[in-house]
Amino acid sequence: MNRTEIAIALFTLVHKEIRRFMRIWVQTLVPPAITMTLYFVIFGNLIGSRIGEMGGFDYMQYVVPGLIMMSVITNSYANVASSFYSHKFQHCVEEILVSPMPNWVILFGFVIGGAVRGILVGILVSLLSLFFTKLQVDNLFVTILVIILTALLFALAGFINGIFANKFDDIAIIPTFILTPLTYLGGVFYSLDLLPDFWRAVSMVNPIVYMVNAFRYGILGVSDVDVYFSIGMIGFFVVIFTVFSLWLLNRGVGIRQ
Amino acid sequence: MALALSVKNLKKRYKGGVEALKGITFEVEQGDFFALLGPNGAGKSTAIGIISSLMNKSEGSVEIFGHDIDVSLSKAKKEIGLVPQEFNFNQFETVYSILITQAGYYGIPASRAKVNTEKYLRALGLWEKRDSPSRMLSGGMKRRLMIVRALIHEPKLLILDEPTAGVDIELRRTMWTFLEDLNKKGTTIILTTHYLEEAESLCRTIAIIDEGKIIRNGSMSSLLKQLNVETLVLDLKEPLSEAPKLDGYVCSRVNDYTLNVEVDIEEGVNKLFALLTERGIKVTSLRNKANRLEELFIRLVNKQDTFSP
Numbered sequence: 001m002n003r004t005e006i007a008i009a010l011f012t013l014v015h016k017e018i019r020r021f022m023r024i025w026v027q028t029l030v031p032p033a034i035t036m037t038l039y040f041v042i043f044g045n046l047i048g049s050r051i052g053e054m055g056g057f058d059y060m061q062y063v064v065p066g067l068i069m070m071s072v073i074t075n076s077y078a079n080v081a082s083s084f085y086s087h088k089f090q091h092c093v094e095e096i097l098v099s100p101m102p103n104w105v106i107l108f109g110f111v112i113g114g115a116v117r118g119i120l121v122g123i124l125v126s127l128l129s130l131f132f133t134k135l136q137v138d139n140l141f142v143t144i145l146v147i148i149l150t151a152l153l154f155a156l157a158g159f160i161n162g163i164f165a166n167k168f169d170d171i172a173i174i175p176t177f178i179l180t181p182l183t184y185l186g187g188v189f190y191s192l193d194l195l196p197d198f199w200r201a202v203s204m205v206n207p208i209v210y211m212v213n214a215f216r217y218g219i220l221g222v223s224d225v226d227v228y229f230s231i232g233m234i235g236f237f238v239v240i241f242t243v244f245s246l247w248l249l250n251r252g253v254g255i256r257q
Numbered sequence: 258m259a260l261a262l263s264v265k266n267l268k269k270r271y272k273g274g275v276e277a278l279k280g281i282t283f284e285v286e287q288g289d290f291f292a293l294l295g296p297n298g299a300g301k302s303t304a305i306g307i308i309s310s311l312m313n314k315s316e317g318s319v320e321i322f323g324h325d326i327d328v329s330l331s332k333a334k335k336e337i338g339l340v341p342q343e344f345n346f347n348q349f350e351t352v353y354s355i356l357i358t359q360a361g362y363y364g365i366p367a368s369r370a371k372v373n374t375e376k377y378l379r380a381l382g383l384w385e386k387r388d389s390p391s392r393m394l395s396g397g398m399k400r401r402l403m404i405v406r407a408l409i410h411e412p413k414l415l416i417l418d419e420p421t422a423g424v425d426i427e428l429r430r431t432m433w434t435f436l437e438d439l440n441k442k443g444t445t446i447i448l449t450t451h452y453l454e455e456a457e458s459l460c461r462t463i464a465i466i467d468e469g470k471i472i473r474n475g476s477m478s479s480l481l482k483q484l485n486v487e488t489l490v491l492d493l494k495e496p497l498s499e500a501p502k503l504d505g506y507v508c509s510r511v512n513d514y515t516l517n518v519e520v521d522i523e524e525g526v527n528k529l530f531a532l533l534t535e536r537g538i539k540v541t542s543l544r545n546k547a548n549r550l551e552e553l554f555i556r557l558v559n560k561q562d563t564f565s566p
Contacts, residue, residue, distance in 0.1 A: 001331055002364075004364065004366075005363070005364020007364075008361055008364045008366060009361060009363070009364050011361070012358055012361025012362060013362070015361075016358055023349075090345070090347060090348060091343060091344075091345035092345055092346055094341065094345045095345065095346065095355075095358075095359055095362065095406070096362060097310065097311050098310065098311060098334060098337065099334065099359070099362035099363055100330075100332070100334040100335045101362055101364075102331065256310070256311065256312050257271075257272065257313060
C-alpha cells in the first residue's frame with residue numbers, strides 16, 4: 001500500500017472505532033460521567049470536607065486529577081479490549097485481516113480509537129469537576145502529554161487483552177483483578193506520604209502511581225515522584241507495549257491460529 | 258497461461274496436533290472457474306483460510322498472481338476477494354457502512370468506494386437495502402452482501418466458500434449467472450460448495466480434497482470421463498419382493514416399486530432393458546440417481562475403486 005492508501009485505511013479504522021463508541025454513548029460516555037460525579041459528591045464534598053488538606057490542597061482539588069486519570073485509564077482500556085474482542089467474537093476481524101493493511105495500521109487504528117475515548121471521557125469528567133472545585137492547570141504541556149501517553153498506554157494494554165481473550169469473561173478479569181486494584185492503590189485518593197515506608201516502596205512498582213502523579217503535577221504542580229522520570233516511564237511502557245502488540249499481530253497470536 | 262494461484266506442499270497443523278492439511282499442491286490458471294470440493298472437515302476452509310491469510314500455515318508456499326504471501330503479502334491480499342462460509346460482518350452496521358469501511362481498509366478513496374458500492378449493490382439487488390442494519394437482512398441477502406464486500410476493491414481472484422449454502426433455488430441461479438458473468442469479464446473464481454450440480458455447471462477445473470490431501474485434480478471433463486459407473490433409478494409398474502440378479506449389472510431394491518441399478522459405461526443400458534423384459538419387469542420411468550460429479554465425488558471419498566486408471 002502506498003502512503004495515501006495507508007492514510008485512508010488508518011483514517012477508516014479510527015473513524016469506525018470512534019463511531020462505535022459514539023453510537024453507544026449511553027454505555028460508553030455516560031457511565032464514567034455518573035460514576036465520577038458520585039466520587040466528586042461523596043469523596044470530594046461529603047467525606048473530603050472532613051479530611052482537610054492533602055499535599056497542600058483541599059481534598060477535592062487533590063482528588064480531581066486522580067479521578068480524571070482513572071477515567072482515562074479505564075475507558076481507554078475498556079474501549080480497545082471490548083472492541084477488539086467483539087471483532088473477534090463476530091468474526092468481523094476477518095474484514096481487517098484479509099485487507100492489505102499493515103499490522104501497525106491495525107494496531108494504531110484500534111489504539112487511537114481507544115485513546116480518543118479515554119481523552120474524551122477525561123475532558124467530560126474535567127468539565128463536570130468544575131461544578132465542584134476550581135480546576136487550574138499549572139503546566140499545560142505536562143498535563144496534555146501525560147493524558148495522551150496514558151490513554152495510548154492503556155489502549156495498548158486493552159489491545160493485548162483483546163488479542164488473548166477467548167471469551168467475554170477474559171476482558172473483564174484483567175480490569176477487575178489487576179487494573180482496578182492498581183488504580184485505587186495508585187495514589188488516586190491519597191498521597192504516598194501517608195503510607196508507611198514499606199507500602200510506599202511497594203507502591204513505587206505500581207506504574208499507575210507515576211501517571212497519576214505526573215498528571216497531578218500538570219494540574220496542581222505537586223507530585224509524590226519525579227515528574228520527568230514518570231513521563232519517561234510512561235513513554236518507555238508505551239514503546240514496550242507497542243513492540244509487544246506488533247509482535248503478537250505479526251505472529252497472528254489469538255487471531256490467525 | 259499465467260497463474261492466479263499456486264499452492265505448493267501446503268501443510269497445517271493445529272495446536273493439539275490435528276493435521277488439517279497434509280501437503281496439498283494445486284494451481285489455478287488466470288481466468289479459470291475452479292471448484293475445490295471435499296466432504297466436511299476435509300480441509301477446504303483451512304486451505305482457503307491460509308490462501309486469504311486468515312490463518313497461518315505450518316509449511317509450504319502460496320503465490321497469488323506471482324506474489325508470495327511470505328514475501329509480498331500486501332500485494333497478494335489486494336488481488337483477492339473472499340466470501341467466507343460464515344457471516345462475518347458487524348451485525349450492528351448498515352449495509353452501506355460495511356461496504357464503505359471495507360473499501361477504506363483497502364485504501365480506496367471515498368469517491369471510488371461510493372461508486373463501487375452502488376455498482377455492486379445494484380448488480381446483486383441490494384441497493385434498496387443499503388441503509389438497513391445488516392442483521393435485518395435475510396440469509397440470502399447476507400450472502401449477497403458478502404459477495405459485494407469481496408468485490409468492493411475489484412479483485413482479480415474471487416474465492417467463495419460455500420456461497421449458496423441456505424440460499425433458495427431461484428436466488429442460487431441468479432448468483433450463478435452473476436458469477437459466470439464476472440468470470441467472463443476476467444475474474445478468476447475459486448468456489449467450494451456442497452451442491453455438486455453447482456460445481457458441475459459452473460466450474461471448468463476441480464480439485465477434490467479429502468482428509469487433508471488432494472485426491473483428484475484436473476479439468477472437469479477429464480475427471481468426469483474417469484467415472485465409468487453410474488447409478489440409475491428405475492420406477493417399476495408392478496411390485497418386486499427382491500432385487501433381480503441381472504448378468505453384468507448390480508441391482509438393489511429400494512422399495513417395492515423402485516430399483517437401483519449400477520451401470521458400467523462400457524456395458525450400456527440396451528442389454529439391461531433386454532434382461533428386464535426377459536424377466537417380465539416393466540419399467541415406467543428412469544433417471545440418474547445423482548449427477549455425474551456427485552457420483553464421482555461420492556465414489557472418491559468413499560474410496561470405491563470404480564475408476565479408470
